[in-house]
Amino acid sequence: MDFRSFSFQAPKDWNQLTLDDYDSNAGIIITKNKDSIFYDYGPYSNPLDETSAVIISREELRELLKVNPKADTTEFIILNENTRREDFIKSKITYKKIDGYKAKLLEPKKIGKGMTGVYIDSLKTGSLGKIRFNLYGTNLKKESQTELLKAIQTLQFTK
Template sequence: MTFLRKILFTTILFTLMSCDKSDNKTVNYGVFEITVPKKWSKYKIKGIDSYVGGLITNKNDTLIFDLGWYSPDLTKNNEVLVFDKSEYSEFTDKQKKQLEKVKHLIVDDFLNSKYKPQDYLKYEYHLDSIACFQAKFIKPKNKGFGASGIYIDSLKGGGPNSNKTRLSFYGNNLSDSIQNEFFKALKSLKFKKYCK
């Protein structure tokens, strides 16, 4: 009887241990894979000159990646949250309400106004590693107002004038919790073709 109990106990223990209790899943895009919360789903998009795809979060946010020569780096466009009065007057009520929560400036004349652009930049970033690459982790200076994600300048390719394969992966106007989950998922990226 003791022997049967040991077998039964071992079988039950093995069954319990083999159950998948993870709240995450791995999504495979061929060139790379990413580990995301189970409730997120893969999103397919047709790209023109690059490989494009994405994810839909459990809060219905769309996270889009662009893998190719022209993948955008949001920190390069120096977008500022400064608007002249005529431009601001054309904003929808929803846009105006969003702006109430963020640092911005409304001026009489955009060209002749004096202000420090660096005080109103839309994005900030820090460098970190993902797999075998250095990546820019980009987020809006004003939480929830702008895109969050990563940019990797070169998965392959040479100097500044060569054709580089770049990767950007962004989501717009993300809540703190989704942004945190997204950044955690981005750190899990594995590049089968590029990192060996």
């Protein structure tokens, strides 16, 4: 599949839908299983962080409240001795080079539950700043997940 700024090898039965984004190259790919895969090549690409909540230990919370007693902690996830940060993250994250760029790869710990995809923080610098990239799907069926992970390995960016 060719998207002007990047390309990759994908199954023939994937279909591309483009969006009317004027500051990036963004769109959706529909797999044969009707899963949606999103892509965004531009300055505002989502870094694929799974949770916006702050995960903090009770000890760290006590220290924070000493310094800032009025801190808003409503969005915090507070760990105890029986929980770990990893318990709140659905996807495992690894890093590797893809087409010469450092890429963050996400793969669900459990098939169908979590994010599968890739994020690259800096491909080049454009008029709006750093050009970033993501390609991902959420809660994909097993076949779509496998196909997306294979496609990610073949990514090529226009230099």
